[in-house]
Amino acid sequence: MVEKVFPKIEATAVSRQYGRFVISPLESGYGVTLGNALRRVLLSSLTGAAATAMRVTGVQHEFSPIPGAREDMTALMLNLKQARFRMEGTDSARVHLRLRGPAEVTAGDLETPAGVEVVNPEQHLVTLDSDEPEFELEVSIATGKGYSPSEERGSLPLGEIPLDAIFSPIRRCNYSVERVRVGSTTDFDSLIMEVWTDGTISPEKALGQAAAMLVEHFQLIATAETIEVTVPEPEPSAEATAALASVDTPIEALNLNVRAYNCLKRAGIATIGQVLAKLVTNEQELLDIRNFGHKSLDELKEKLAERGLYPPPEGFRPEDILKQENDADLGTVADADPHDVE
Incomplete structure (x- = not known):
């Protein structure tokens, strides 16, 4: 019996914005599996807060200079996007200053x-070089995940300038896998996770949140019941239904020329459905009929197309037509007088 080995987590370096964690020992291959999953969740799925829009009194658009300031609006926007916020109990807020x-x-x-x-x-x-005019700034703060471009802000009031928002509290995340020995076995994995945050969340808490998200999703899969999905066949259109209603119509309704008509009758083809079944299953059978050539075949297709029957309408099942023919043939043989059979 193979004894299970459970890993331990050790923090080898931890600060407010950086953490290095060693998860070991892991079964062979699990280092990459867990490391890649944790890294993707850390970078994309953790919630953070960021500035999403701003307003400076007296400035109408992002390319304007700021009266009394050394920087312009573009520089202020870039600086403001570097400001990091922690929000609790609310999803959005307005902050401001007046100096x-x-x-x-x-x-x-x-x-x-x-x-x-x-x-x-x-x-x-921003740097203010003079006391006139007064500098007044309003900033909208919101929570979110990942990165949100300014185009997602939609329509804003006049003077409100949208900002690209970096919500993710994770600045960088790397992982590496090393081999580690357990007893006499040397093919276990040691996973090293390195996490850099923006200071709004500790590295160990970020790693814990990412792991909890993965566990939550895996738990849904582990407890899910198998659901049998049946895909219903599409209902035929009204045109197709009307066309299908004519499959039992005699071929006389097609108004074929005398040669083509006589050839089909001699071959025992009496209805439009039988003609369609031959066209769908084996067109060559029609061409094998004596005196029924390509010209007659083209005429037949043209007449069927005029009635919306060629190409065959949706829902047409040639096997049903052929089965009816076979059943009819069997019935004829069964009804025959055995004394008539030589």
């Missing part, structure tokens, strides 16, 4: 409501 220069304006100057915290208050925003 006169000369002064260096940082993210810490933003006045925040309850539940909103600026994690990197030292982040530079």
Whole structure:
């Protein structure tokens, strides 16, 4: 009996924004499996907060200079996107500031409501060179996952400028796999995870959240019942239904020329359905009829097309027509007088 080996997690380096974790020992191959899954979830699925829009009093668009400031709007937007926020108990908020220069304006100057915290208050925003006019800034903060381009903001009020938002609290994430020995076995994996955050969440908490998300999804799969899915056959259109109703119509209704008509009758083909069945299953059988050539075949297809029967309508089943023929032939043989058989 193979004894199961359960891994242990060791934090070999941890700070506010960086963590290095060793998960070992793992069964061979599980290092890459778990490392890749954790890395993808860390980078894409953790919730964070970011600035999504801004307004500067007296400025109408993002390419304008800022009165009394050294930077223009483009520089302010880039600086503001580097400001990181932690939000609790709310999904959106407005923060603002109002200052006169000369002064260096940082993210810490933003006045925040309850539940909103600026994690990197030292982040530079703009430098004011004069005390006129007063600099007034409003910023919209929201929570989300991953990256959200400014185009997703939709229509905003006049003077409101949308921002590209980087919600993910994970700045970088790497993993590597090394071989490790357990007893006399040397093919176990050791998974090394390195996580860099923006400071709004600790590396160990981020890793725990990513693992919990994976467990939640795997649990859904593990407890799911197999559901048999039956795909219903599409209903034929009204035109196809009307066309199918004429399969029992005698071939006289096609108004074929005398030669083609006589050839089909001699071959025992009496209805439009029988003609269609031959065309679908084996067109060569029609050409094998004496005196029924390609010209007669083309005429037959043309007459059928005029009635919406060629190509055969949706729902036409040639096997049903052929089965009816076979059943009729068997019935004829059964009804025959045995004394008539030589």
